Amino acid sequence: MLPALGHADARLQAVMQRLDAGEPITLATIGGSITTGYASQPPSERGWAALLTKSLGPRVRLVNAGVSGTDSAAGVQRLQAQVLDKSPDLVIVEFGVNDQWLDPAVRGSSYEAILRRLLGAKKPPAVVVLGLTQQGNQARDAVDAQLQLAARYGLTALDFGRWMQTRVEAGEDRWAALYHEPVHPNDTGHRRIALALADTLRAAAGGPAAAPAPLPEPVYGSAHEFTRLLMGDTLKPYQQHGFARGGEVHPEWPGQQPGWVTTADDAEAHFLVHGSEIAVFHAESEHYRNLEAWVDDGAVVTLRGQVPERRGYLGWHYSVVGRDLEPTAHLLHIRVKRDEWTGSGRPASLLAIMSAGIVPPALRPSDFVAEALPGRPVPLDAPELRWIGRIGTAAGGRLLAWSGSELRARFSGTQLGLSFASTHWGTSHFSVEIDGRRHWLAAPGNASSDWRLREPLPPGEHSLRLIKRTEGSMAETVLTGLRLAEGGRLLAPPPARPLKLEFYGDSITAGACNGDIADDQYEDLYFHDGTRAYGAVTAERLGADYVGIAVSGIGITASWHELLMPDVWDRFAPRKDAAVAPPDARTPDVVLLNLGQNDHGFPASKGQAIATDFGARYLAFVRQLRARYPQARLVLLMGGMSAPQEQPAIPHAVQAAVQALRAEGDARVWLYRFQAFAWAHPRIDVHAQMADELTRFLKDEVLK
Structure with a gap:
């Protein structure tokens, strides 16, 4: 006996009509190990997906995107490559069992995102929701939520647990006949799932149809509609020690490459990531060790690799490290956990980093x-x-x-x-x-x-x-x-910070493009964050006040626009008509200057050389800074991008300026050249490395 179906959607009816007319169709299935056919022998022939395909006739081509141990959070990450790129006519979605173990704060959003991405595709397929539970029709938290989503989106759904329970209560079947263990159906179980699905499809084909409606507003938000997967060659730490390429890969995930593995107790790796939810996809077994991870300066989360229940085989887990983050660039930090397995020599491994919530401007949440x-x-x-x-x-x-x-x-x-x-x-x-x-x-x-x-x-x-x-x-x-609020009032001001740093620079110091995901862009300035540029980060680490006087494209002798730094360096805004700012009541303790990238880059873009008087004009500007701040420590910086490497005149001019001031008795001037740099604008990972370098230098050389 089938559960009540309601109205079938027009897409499903159209697919079934094409099938009845003898036309070829492509059926895609996506889910976990039950979709792969696990516990049937052989799975590719006796799993429910293969059996259903056979029952529908020889004109049906099966694309089986089942991957054992994956839930809808991992499924939405592989949906495009493994399902949508195959141009399916009909897609059956199965994650009821594995989503029961997925973080409840994630599973609604990730499952709904699969439905929305399928229905919002350029050529939307018909979609059927397959609600599977464990033996005995338990537990149902995840599958009940999935069936509610199916109803909201007007989709045909099969509640297999209730379908089977109806047969059991009628004396027509036994749960024990379908399972040898609680989770995975055996050959008989797969036959029952295929039978119930075939009946569901036929019933939907003959029932009243409802035309496709516009997608309703999401119940669980839009984060998982916008995802990013770092795996294989794209899974590159910006810093790491103790890890090496390797470790187990998922044998059922097409094209998957090794991640990072270690047996060292002090191994750590750091990654540039994007999104409002950051998760690590990693292996777990009785033989693995645990990792720890955190995003930016957030809470530390344990990634359980050591799972005693995983005896004799690997499992795979989507572990959320950060959620409800601002949907922008972040730094993910991973290290081996110090616990009872320290010194054991057992491996710890991560396979992929999965991000969600890289949303377009119109969907950015605001508090x-x-x-x-x-x-x-x-x-x-x-x-x-x-x-x-x-x-x-x-x-x-x-x-x-x-x-x-x-x-x-x-x-x-x-x-x-x-x-x-x-x-x-x-x-x-x-x-x-x-x-x-x-x-x-x-x-x-x-x-x-x-x-x-x-x-x-x-x-x-x-x-x-x-x-x-x-x-x-x-x-x-x-x-x-x-x-x-009414009744609210200002309280005594926060205490002054004991140190003040003032930076002068170009787009590097301004943090331009430091949150951009792909190429440098200036259309959406949300991703340009001066608070995460190297100077601001250095000041924060030193507990210092930060003043940033920085303009993209600016130089001392050449700029990408009409302004030069000597025109605006002492003004309240980067405009020639802006008022000149008097010296601050509180003089900065350290003044730092990082210019030269555009003095080289702009003329080089036109096939020209850097200005012959760059050195003289650089020194003249340094003297202006010294005149305004006679007591401050003065640090002349180079780097963050490639100009000091490409144009010898820049390091020569900076070194000459330091020598000139020291020759005049100015002992409070230093030079520092960054090792970290990027060919395009540095992202926050490079800025973090620059801040590491500069913080050490200021502590060791300038502030001692």
Whole structure:
């Protein structure tokens, strides 16, 4: 007896009509080990997918994308290559058993994403949901959610557990006949699944049809519709020691290449990743060791490789390391866990990194609502507010031009509101850090905007950091208002940091393109984050205030636009008409200069040489910095991109400048050349390495 089917979708009816007419169709199945035919002998002939294909007739071609041990979170990562690229007419989705073991916070989103990507394909196939449970129709948490999604999307579904239970209650069958162990059906079980599916398809073909409807809004969000898989040659750590290429690969995953394996107790590896959810796909068995992983500076998660229940065979697991992250670039850190297996010589391994939530701009989540918080704004000249960076004044508020411009405060209350005004075309992206949690906010260009924190804060005291991420040449914004909930008030300001660093540079120092996934781009400045550039990271590591005066494309003798650094270095914004900023009341302890990339790169793009007077003009600019900051330590930097390697005039000029100042008795000047660099703009992994180098150098040579 079949469960009630409701209306069949028109796509499925069309496929069945084509089949009845003798036309060829391609059937794809995607799922775990039950879909591969595991426990039937031989699986390729007696598994349910093969049996169903045979029952549908000789004009059906089967594409079996079953991969043992995988759930829908791994399935959505392989959906394009293993299913959609095969142009199927009909797809049967089976993850009811394996999703029962998948993190409940993941499985709804990942399974729904498979359905949405299938139905949203350029040529959508008919989709059937196969709900399998373990022996005895338990457990049902995952499969019940999948069947609810099938109904929401108007799809035909087979609840095999209930189909089978109806037969058992009627005395027509026994659960024990279908299984030799609780999870995997035997030959008889596979025959029953194929029979139930064949009956379901035939019943759907003859029932009333419902035309395909537009995709409804997702129940579980859109993160897993936008995924990225790092595997094989793309799984490259930016730093590692103790790991080597190798380890077990999944024998059923076509084209899979070895990941990274180690037997060293101190092995670690670090990867550049993207998305709002980061997971590691790794092997587990009784013979493996555990790993630990974390994203950025988040919580450490154990990746269980040592699983005693996996006796005699490998399993595979999707372990979430970071979730609910800002959907941008992140750093994933992995190391061998120090536990009872230390010194055992057993291997630890990772096979792939799987990311979700690399969403387009329209779907980026925001913790702020575009509406004003009621109440009067806090005066922006209040003594409880601490401003860091080169902050200008403007009509109605404070001008935030340079990336890294920051407001720090402490307050009480349960709400926060911010207001901005911009006369510049570019969108300004901000990090709004409340009690250490980072939120993202975008203030549109050429507009005024009001924002209210979406969720109320708990009562009590809170800390605030508002930091501009977007560089000044791309967007300027005026902060016109800071509002607190009624009854809220400003508290004593956060204590001053004991050290202040001030950086002058170009796109490298500005963090341009440092979150871009593929090629450098300037269309979506969300991915350009000055707070994650090497200078800002170095300042954070040293507990220092950061001031960043940096412009993409700028140089001392040549630029990709009309500005040269000597034109704007002392102004409140990178414009010739911007006011000159007086020296800060608090002199920076260290001033750092990193220029030269564009002095070489721009003329080189036209087949020309660097300016013959580059050295003289570089020295003249260094003297300007020294005149403004006579007591500061001065560090002249080179690198981050390729110019110092390609153009000898740059290191020569920097070295000559240091020698000239020291010859004049200036002992507070240093030179440092970065080892880390990138041919394109450095991403946050290279910036992290640059910050490692610079932090060590400042501690060992400059600040001692």
